[in-house]
Amino acid sequence: MPPPQNLQSAELDDDTIEYSNTLKYLRAYLPPDLATPKLAIICGSGLGGLVNTIEQPKLTRTSKVEFSYSEIPGFVRSTVEGHAGKLVFGLLGVTKVPVVCMVGRFHVYEGHTREQVTFPIKIFKLLGVEVLIVTGAVGSLNSKFKVGDVVILWDHISIPGISGNNPLIGPNQSYFGTRFPSMADAYDFELRRIAFRAAASLNFEKGMIKEGTYCWVAGPSYETRAEARFLNFIGGDVVGMSTVPEVVVARYCGIRVLGLSIVTNMVLTRKPRSADPEKDEPEGIEVHPSHQEVLEASNASATMMQSLVKTVVEMI
Numbered sequence: 001m002p003p004p005q006n007l008q009s010a011e012l013d014d015d016t017i018e019y020s021n022t023l024k025y026l027r028a029y030l031p032p033d034l035a036t037p038k039l040a041i042i043c044g045s046g047l048g049g050l051v052n053t054i055e056q057p058k059l060t061r062t063s064k065v066e067f068s069y070s071e072i073p074g075f076v077r078s079t080v081e082g083h084a085g086k087l088v089f090g091l092l093g094v095t096k097v098p099v100v101c102m103v104g105r106f107h108v109y110e111g112h113t114r115e116q117v118t119f120p121i122k123i124f125k126l127l128g129v130e131v132l133i134v135t136g137a138v139g140s141l142n143s144k145f146k147v148g149d150v151v152i153l154w155d156h157i158s159i160p161g162i163s164g165n166n167p168l169i170g171p172n173q174s175y176f177g178t179r180f181p182s183m184a185d186a187y188d189f190e191l192r193r194i195a196f197r198a199a200a201s202l203n204f205e206k207g208m209i210k211e212g213t214y215c216w217v218a219g220p221s222y223e224t225r226a227e228a229r230f231l232n233f234i235g236g237d238v239v240g241m242s243t244v245p246e247v248v249v250a251r252y253c254g255i256r257v258l259g260l261s262i263v264t265n266m267v268l269t270r271k272p273r274s275a276d277p278e279k280d281e282p283e284g285i286e287v288h289p290s291h292q293e294v295l296e297a298s299n300a301s302a303t304m305m306q307s308l309v310k311t312v313v314e315m316i
């Protein structure tokens with residue numbers, strides 16, 4: 001059954017009470033012009049500054065547009081540095097598009113279930129969201145990419161997904177989507193084209209905009225060199241511990257997706273130096289990723305990412 005286009009909370013039955021509670025909670029506070037956002041943005045590691053581009057309307061005494069995850073029914077806590085943990089509604093760009101922004105996301109490595117990680121996407125669908133822009137920090141497996149590049153995602157490889165941890169495992173919720181959704185067009189062509197046009201209109205250096213395939217790994221440990229070689233060999237350009245579960249559930253719900261990743265570090269794919277004294281190999285340059293390095297690199301690109309997302313939204 002195709003996903004209903006204008007799903008209302010009234011259509012949800014008893015086993016979806018969790019969604020109804022969340023919707024009721026948010027709608028009790030949201031001013032009418034922000035209660036049905038058309039676009040959702042997820043801010044990845046160090047990219048929370050994206051929320052600063054969102055304009056907030058004048059509020060009455062009883063309304064609000066900013067919610068801490070800890071107060072929203074059904075939302076879990078964000079425990080990772082660089083993920084503030086709040087949901088913000090507002091207007092974006094000169095065309096004043098009503099948007100909802102997740103400032104910080106959930107990851108399975110935090111101990112959250114696949115359902116908890118992707119719960120906000122289903123709430124977005126119920127609020128009326130049609131387009132999701134998902135951002136994140138990634139390590140590059142592709143030697144042609146460099147730190148600071150923006151990767152417009154054109155595909156993904158879900159390592160947990162294909163090995164039994166697809167976020168859609170469980171009884172199908174037919175009011176959201178079909179049992180066997182296609183992922184052949186997970187990353188919308190028109191939105192990718194708009195992202196290229198937006199980058200050109202902002203005069204970004206051409207070489208810093210790349211297209212690539214995101215490999216989702218569960219984390220939280222970073223890759224061994226052999227894992228990195230494997231991921232590159234099977235077609236991955238970048239690797240990260242998020243994005244894909246949200247994209248899979250968004251596509252399941254019929255939401256169009258644009259994925260933008262920022263390269264924060266290069267992943268070492270070279271084999272380790274042999275310890276065999278007879279080989280006497282020279283030591284190469286060692287690189288050890290750290291979350292600190294990831295945050296520093298994404299912070300350095302935050303302003304550029306903000307103008308890119310804002311321009312994309314204005315062009316949609």
Ligand SMILES: O=P(O)(O)O[C@H]1O[C@H](CO)[C@@H](O)[C@H]1O
Nearest residue numbers: 044045136137241242291294
């Ligand atoms: O994907 P986001 O959440 O932006 O962050 C990336 O950076 C963290 C690792 O440093 C992991 O969470 C990884 O997924």
Ligand SMILES: Nc1nc2[nH]cnc2c(=O)[nH]1
Nearest residue numbers: 137138139239240241289
């Ligand atoms: N798995 C993984 N996630 C990242 N997020 C940012 N950099 C990296 C990386 O090198 N590996």
